[in-house]
Amino acid sequence: MTKTNRFLNRLLIGLVGLLLLAGGLLVLATTIPWPWRDQTRELVGRSAAWASGQVQQLADSAGLTPESVFAAICLVLGGIVVIVAVVVLFTRGGGRTKVLSERRSTSQLAGGVVLEAGTAAQVLRAALLERPDVVHVGSGSYRVRRRGVLVLRVQLRSGAAIGEVVATAEDSARGLDVFLGEQPPIVLEIVEGTRARLSGDTRTAAVSTGQPVQAGRPSGGHAPADAATTVDGDAVRGAEPVGSGATA
Amino acid sequence: MTEQFSGVAPATQRLYRRQLRRITHRSRSVLVGFVLVLLTLVVLWLGVETVLWLLGAPALLVAPGALVAAVVDGTSSADPVVTGGAVAAVVVGVVLVALSLGGARRARHGLSAERIAVVVDDRVLASAAARAARVASGVDSGQVTATVGRRSVQLRIRPSSGFRIDEGAVVSAVEDELTATGTERLRVSVHVDQNGKVGA
Numbered sequence: 475m476t477k478t479n480r481f482l483n484r485l486l487i488g489l490v491g492l493l494l495l496a497g498g499l500l501v502l503a504t505t506i507p508w509p510w511r512d513q514t515r516e517l518v519g520r521s522a523a524w525a526s527g528q529v530q531q532l533a534d535s536a537g538l539t540p541e542s543v544f545a546a547i548c549l550v551l552g553g554i555v556v557i558v559a560v561v562v563l564f565t566r567g568g569g570r571t572k573v574l575s576e577r578r579s580t581s582q583l584a585g586g587v588v589l590e591a592g593t594a595a596q597v598l599r600a601a602l603l604e605r606p607d608v609v610h611v612g613s614g615s616y617r618v619r620r621r622g623v624l625v626l627r628v629q630l631r632s633g634a635a636i637g638e639v640v641a642t643a644e645d646s647a648r649g650l651d652v653f654l655g656e657q658p659p660i661v662l663e664i665v666e667g668t669r670a671r672l673s674g675d676t677r678t679a680a681v682s683t684g685q686p687v688q689a690g691r692p693s694g695g696h697a698p699a700d701a702a703t704t705v706d707g708d709a710v711r712g713a714e715p716v717g718s719g720a721t722a
Numbered sequence: 723m724t725e726q727f728s729g730v731a732p733a734t735q736r737l738y739r740r741q742l743r744r745i746t747h748r749s750r751s752v753l754v755g756f757v758l759v760l761l762t763l764v765v766l767w768l769g770v771e772t773v774l775w776l777l778g779a780p781a782l783l784v785a786p787g788a789l790v791a792a793v794v795d796g797t798s799s800a801d802p803v804v805t806g807g808a809v810a811a812v813v814v815g816v817v818l819v820a821l822s823l824g825g826a827r828r829a830r831h832g833l834s835a836e837r838i839a840v841v842v843d844d845r846v847l848a849s850a851a852a853r854a855a856r857v858a859s860g861v862d863s864g865q866v867t868a869t870v871g872r873r874s875v876q877l878r879i880r881p882s883s884g885f886r887i888d889e890g891a892v893v894s895a896v897e898d899e900l901t902a903t904g905t906e907r908l909r910v911s912v913h914v915d916q917n918g919k920v921g922a
Contacts, residue, residue, distance in 0.1 A: 476749070478749050478751050480744070480747075480749050480750070483749060483750040483751060483753075483754045484750065484822045484823075485822075486754055486757065486758070487750060487753060487754060487757060487818050487819075487821055487822040488818070488819055488822035488823070490757050490761060490815075490818055491814070491815045491816070491817070491818025491819035491820075491821075491822060492815065492819060493815070494811045494812070494814050494815030494818065495811070495812055495815030495816060495819065496815075497808075497811055497815075498807075498808040498809065498810070498811030498812035498813075498815060499808075499812055501804060501805075501807070501808035501811075502805065502808045502809065502812065505801075505804060505805055505808070506805060522790065541775075541776060542776070545772045545773070545775070545776050548768065548769070548772045548786070549769055549772065552765040552766070552768060552769045555761065555762070555765045556762050556765055556766065559758040559759075559761055559762045560762070562754065562758060563755055563758055563759070566751045566754070566755065567751070618737060618740075618741065619737055619740075621737065623737070623741065630846055632849045632853075633849050633850060633852070633853035634846075634849075634850065635850070635899075635902070636833075636842060636846065636847070636850050636902075636903040636904075637899075637902035637903045637904065638902075640833060640835055640838075640840050640903070640904065643838055643840075644729075644835055644836065644837045644838055647837045647838050648729075648837055651837075657730055657731065657734060657837075659730075659734050659737055659738065659741075659839070660837070660838040660839070661738070661741055661742075661745070661838065661839045661840075661841070662835075662838050662839065662840045662841070663745065663840075663841050663842075663843075664840065664841065664842040664843060664846050665843045665846065666843050666845045666846050666849070
């Protein structure tokens with residue numbers, strides 16, 4: 475939900491990867507025995523000679539030694555790389571805000587209405603926590619496309635009826651809309667966290683026939699197209715050998 | 723079937739779709755940070771080597787001139803350090819290019835809701851599917867394993883010895899659960915083990 479430019483992330487990783495790939499292949503092509511090694515060396519040698527000539531010309535025109543010019547070029551390029559790296563590193567994330575919406579008075583009277591995200595979050599959190607299958611509700615708010623977006627992270631007990639939880643959140647959001655006279659964007663993230671894992675099954679009606687299952691892969695890994703999340707009740711209780719991917 | 727985001731304005735619908743995509747995919751920021759820190763360290767090292775070379779001092783690891791000469795002249799063709807370094811660079815380069823082009827999908831699914839955008843962790847989804855399958859098949863807890871993939875849910879049921887499992891009923895129950903959840907696009911399949919559990 476942060477403002478991180480993901481295309482820039484891809485671009486940087488791809489560029490560094492391509493540079494490493496090209497550099498590595500170049501060194502291999504000139505050092506390991508293969509049919510085109512001599513031709514490759516010759517090509518690289520010609521390119522190096524051309525670059526050396528350019529440095530020489532630059533040194534002559536500036537009245538410096540070629541070594542100084544070469545070192546200066548290296549240091550300037552290195553400096554640019556370091557500055558870009560530091561700027562990119564310190565501009566990751568961001569975009570958090572406390573204000574969900576802000577309305578200025580359209581009449582001649584001064585003033586306006588500012589809705590803090592915490593207030594809206596409190597309304598939704600109270601409604602969700604009334605449900606016995608909700609363990610915890612966290613919240614955050616971000617500025618996306620000049621609008622405040624409220625994000626609620628809900629931890630459910632294992633086997634909870636997700637649809638009913640979503641319906642509760644939707645009803646609360648609609649109630650909030652009526653109260654506010656506008657529709658602030660709300661994102662609900664339903665996650666399985668430590669609290670949910672340790673909470674046990676204290677619900678009654680929907681799962682009264684036994685303990686629902688829970689467990690699975692730890693969050694954090696990439697999930698390719700065919701990747702899957704496995705949940706196995708026995709994995710939690712350790713009654714049987716844990717299957718592939720289950721960690722609890 | 724709930725039409726996704728039908729209860730909000732078009733601008734909010736666009737915002738929701740964008741956010742759902744961002745939430746269900748990784749940002750790669752950690753990897754970028756790691757790569758950039760390494761790159762900065764390498765550049766700083768090269769800078770130090772260059773300064774040492776200018777001063778005529780011995781190199782820390784290898785002088786920039788010697789590195790260039792190794793490539794151009796092929797003088798270190800038998801040097802395993804250079805070859806090993808090059809192979810490592812190629813491998814890391816391929817991995818980084820693959821990571822930059824890959825989807826970086828997270829184990830999450832976006833759900834259909836009208837007013838709000840909803841994303842659910844696959845483990846929570848698998849847990850709900852397993853519960854529905856267990857109730858429909860009448861087995862005890864721990865006899866159902868649910869696996870949620872990108873487009874499918876696989877259920878593995880170990881029946882109680884002497885009792886038959888109605889696979890159609892299980893599929894139907896899980897599909898109903900997923901529809902109620904808002905993830906009706908997932909294909910449900912059930913596998914019932916040949917061996918039953920005695921005393922369950």
